[in-house]
Amino acid sequence: MAALCLASGTAALLPASASAAAAPDGERVSDHGYTSQIRRTEYGVPHVLAHDYGGLGYGYGYAFAQDNLCQLADQVLTLRGERSRYLGPTQTTADGTSNLASDTYHQGLRQAGTVRRLLDRPAPLGPTSELRRMVEGYAAGYNRYLRDTGAAHLPDPTCKGKPWVGPIGAMDIWNLVYDLNGASGAAALRQAIATATPPTTGRASKPLRAAAPRRGAGPSAPDSASPSASASAGPSTSSGPRRGDLGSNGWALGRDVTRGRDGMLLANPHLGWIGGDRFYQVQLTIPGVIDVAGASIYGTPLVEIGHTRTLAWTHTTSYADHASLYRLTTIPGDPTSYLVDGKAVRMTRRAVPVTVRGADGKLSTVTSTLYTSRYGPVLADGWTRTEAYALRDANADNLRSTNEWLAIGRAQSVAQLQQAHQTYQGIPWTYTIATDSTGTAYFNDSSAVPHVSDDRLKRCALPGEDHDLPGVLDGSTSACDWGSDPDAVVPGIFGPGHQPRLTRTDYVANSNNDSALTNPAAPLAGYPRMYHAGAPLGPRAQLGLQMIADRRAGTDGLGIPGFTLPTLQASMLGDRNYTAELGRDDAVAMCRAHPVLTATDGTEVDVRAACDALAAWDTRDDPDSRGAALWKAFRIRVGGPHPWWRVPYDPAQPLTTPRGLNGDEAQVRRAMADAVRKLTADQVPLDAPIGSVQRWAGIPLPGCSGAEGCFNVVNASPTSGTGGATRPRSPEGYASGSSFIMATELTSRGPRTRTILTYGQSANPVSPHYTDQTVLFSHKRWVAERFTEAEIASDPQLRVTTLRG
Structure with a gap:
């Protein structure tokens, strides 16, 4: 047996065991x-x-x-x-x-x-x-x-x-x-798959939209504002995709924008702070074989976001589609059969018994039937006597992701990472953003995307459907089946030749926007519609690109142009609120001109104190930023982009539109009145700092939602985290947003890395590592990563456990 190269420290030798x-x-x-x-x-x-x-x-x-x-x-x-x-x-x-x-x-x-x-x-x-x-x-x-x-x-x-x-x-x-x-x-x-049953009436019990996979769904999906006024609530628990309120940021900085002429990476994934979507920080080393540090999703034995000695990478949720809905034309009198090319096809039925515990503690069995079509599982939503809907998932055959992440964990260059992409094609639903020590920045959407060509989409997408997918596909003809590429490792998905990718020496960046403006100097275009290139940027993505531009120009107050590790850290935790930068002054002008506004219920509300609070606010979401809680409550009630902005979105000006609060609109005025009423009813001062209404285990948190235009996304309530992190979420206890934050510089002497795991290493509420890094996050302090053997051995807090089976 090869000997382990052990770091110095006191070893706790545990009893040997060979049991199974x-x-x-x-x-x-x-x-x-x-x-x-x-x-x-x-x-x-x-x-x-x-x-x-x-x-x-x-x-x-x-x-x-x-x-x-x-x-x-x-x-x-x-x-x-x-x-x-x-x-x-x-x-x-x-x-x-x-x-x-x-x-x-x-x-x-x-x-x-x-x-x-x-x-x-x-x-x-x-x-x-x-x-x-x-x-x-x-x-x-x-x-x-x-x-x-x-x-x-x-x-x-x-x-x-x-x-x-x-x-x-x-x-x-x-x-x-x-x-x-x-x-x-x-x-x-x-929920929609498990509860699908043949209809007993001519109408669906639920609208189909509730079951349609939203673009960007996944543990790092796009942000949405919470319905809560004084704090962000958890996402809807309908049958729709989980985690739809989340997002991520990723920057790969090349040698043209870094002061050291090397590669730098910012990883800022946003996941839920409750449940199994949390990150765990780790370094995994087999001398001479693999040495990778970063973070893993709970229960996965691999580093999914991290760095080796000369390569660093992160992921954000791809804006592409990763599943398709097919509408089935059912046969009259038999809603469990459907037509394909004029021939009847019966759904596959699987009886599934589940043991359940009653309120009296006694066990019984409940048997349900799952229905499957040639495309995939049939959904409860939209199933009528004449039609049903089935889901085909591009990741239904995917365990390849683990091979790919292990290969990336051994890679030392962008070229080797690209080879891992092409060999395994297993990244399920995320973009990859990476850089190496040569200062090469790389972006790729190598996720599993259904092979539906633009021509096939035009022919097969059913008209009049209101979905976030480009269209529900016609399941009555095999001509609407997915196609394939010769360079795809499995049939039915686009191969590497169709995937959006960009290699630069300045930067690539993504904040869950589509791939088109990965770098505005080199827009990506010409990809299949399934990748959704050209969708408008949200305020968080606009802010991220503006932050890079400001640092390159040296106009962000952080010193001379160019990124260093400290300026990358400061940019990440600057806590700018972009919608406030664009609209706060207009909001103040509105309420100065109209000191009494009418709420939705017709009540007149004095908003002069709200004007004073917003005028004094620094437009940031630091924990002690006063006025940020009011802006959150106001922004949520305004709703979507119209009539919120005076200058609407212009595809020709994607980085600078929309802008300007439209204070002439009645909806905008009502939103201000409603926000003031809600905060007053909740006994939240109008100038309350954001850290007083969003906390984790009592610790004030910075940040805000991506819909408000915060880069550092945080959604929490005053009571989040007080009951632990291993439990079903609830609006009063749910939290999400910035989770594992990593800033890395790949120098000629090795990586220099700073991290924050915002909720700490443990979900155990009595562990010392439940909130220790939350305190750091609240005060904008980082952990200096120990990567080399010398750095690990020099830690005065080092604890060593040796396991022998």
């Missing part, structure tokens, strides 16, 4: 032969060192379980379809799906053997041997910690002693990966 843990489905995971070392530095960041991939996964699984076993146990409970058995059928998952619907969906996948079939494929379509060992080791490491600690003695009260906490298997991790990949498609519509 059994998951409920009979899968046995042994920890025999694994060796790993976990070096924890400030804020509990683990640096996992091993001599092979199995040991690397083993150490990572153990470290993650130390901090977040309860959260992963909860996710596994969901993915096994057993929430109703232990928690009852009427409670909801973290994304608002009912337990019974969630269990039906996941049990149906297990019965169908979907993930097992994908695992049976050889690489590149199935996992590589290294990755399989890593996943097996991760499950074994989790089980080792659970066995050493005991469920009755877990430090997290969320699941301590719960009967649903037990060993996991590699299959649980693969199911988690598959579910994550489907977040912009089928996994986002679990």
Whole structure:
């Protein structure tokens, strides 16, 4: 056995064990032969060192379980379809799906053997041997910690002693990966899939729009303003896609805009702070094989956003479509059969029994039927006697993502990252933004996009449908099936030759806008409509591009032109509010001219104090910025772009329009009156700082929603985080936005990186790492990453755990 290169420190040698843990489905995971070392530095960041991939996964699984076993146990409970058995059928998952619907969906996948079939494929379509060992080791490491600690003695009260906490298997991790990949498609519509039943009347019970996958859906989807006046509430829990209120920012800076003539990267993904969409910070090292640092989605044993010694990358949600809706023409008298090319095709039915716990604690079985068409699952929404709707998901066959992220974690250049894209084509629903030490900046939408050519879309999209997709496709003819490309690794998706990409030496940037203005100096155009190039920029994306322009010109107050690591950090946390910059003065002029405004209910409201608060506001969303809470309440009530702006959006001026608050519009005036009334009713001062109405576990938070034009997106309430982070979300406790923030400079001497994990390493509310980095975030302080062995060993807080199986 190869020897580990160990950092100095006091080793806690745990008892050796060669036992095997059994998951409920009979899968046995042994920890025999694994060796790993976990070096924890400030804020509990683990640096996992091993001599092979199995040991690397083993150490990572153990470290993650130390901090977040309860959260992963909860996710596994969901993915096994057993929430109703232990928690009852009427409670909801973290994304608002009912337990019974969630269990039906996941049990149906297990019965169908979907993930097992994908695992049976050889690489590149199935996992590589290294990755399989890593996943097996991760499950074994989790089980080792659970066995050493005991469920009755877990430090997290969320699941301590719960009967649903037990060993996991590699299959649980693969199911988690598959579910994550489907977040912009089928996994986002679990409720609609699980509750689809043939109609008993001539009308649909729900409008179809509720079930249509929104463009950009996924853990990093575009922002939306909250309906709450004094704080942001959680997203709708309808059958629509989950996480639709979120977004991300990513900048890759090349040698022409950095003072050191090297590459720099800003990663700013926005995810929910409640549930399994959180990030975990880690470094994974096999000497001479892989050395990557960054962050992983909970339960995944890979770094999905991070850097190696000479490459850094991040992701933002692609604006392209990753699924298609097909309208089925059902046969009169038989709504479970439909026509294709004039021939009747019966839907496939799968009876799915789910064990449920009643209010009296007794167990019973509820059996539901899942309906599937040739395109994919049939949805509850829109199913009538004459038509139904089915979803085809471009990620329905995707476990390739894990291969790709492992390959990126070994890459040292943009060219090697590109090769990983072309080999695996597994990134499910995100753009990739990257740079390397040569100062090359790179953007690519390599996500899985349905191969629907513009010509086919024109012929097959049904008229009159109101969806965010370019059109619902006609399912009655095989001529409307997806096409394919010869360079695509699987049929049905666009290959690399069709994907928007850009390589520059100045910069590429994205804030969940489409790919067209990745760099305004080199607009991207000519791509299939499925990529949606040319859509208007939102205020957050406009601000991001303006921030880069201001830094290049040296007009942002941060010194001479050009990016350095400190100016990149300062830009990220400048907390500018772009809609306020464009409209605050007009709002003040409006209420000065009309000191009494009429609210929606006809009540007259004195707004003079509101004018004073807005006039004194610095138009930023620092925690102590007074007036920001009022602007949030006002902006939410104004609603969409019209009649909000005096100068409407102009495609010829995408960076500078729309602009100018239209204070002559009655809706705008009513919005101000309603905002003042709401804050007064909630006993929130009109000049309240934003940090008084958005908090995490009582800690004031900076930022605001992307719809307001904040780059540093934060949505929270005054009580967010007070009950822990492993529970279903609720409007009063939900939080989302900036999660793992990473600023990296790839110098000739190695990477210099600063990070903030805004909610800390642990979802355990009694852990010291539950809010330690939230305090940093509140005060705009960063963690200096320790990447080299010397940096890790020099940490005075270093704690070393050696594991031998």
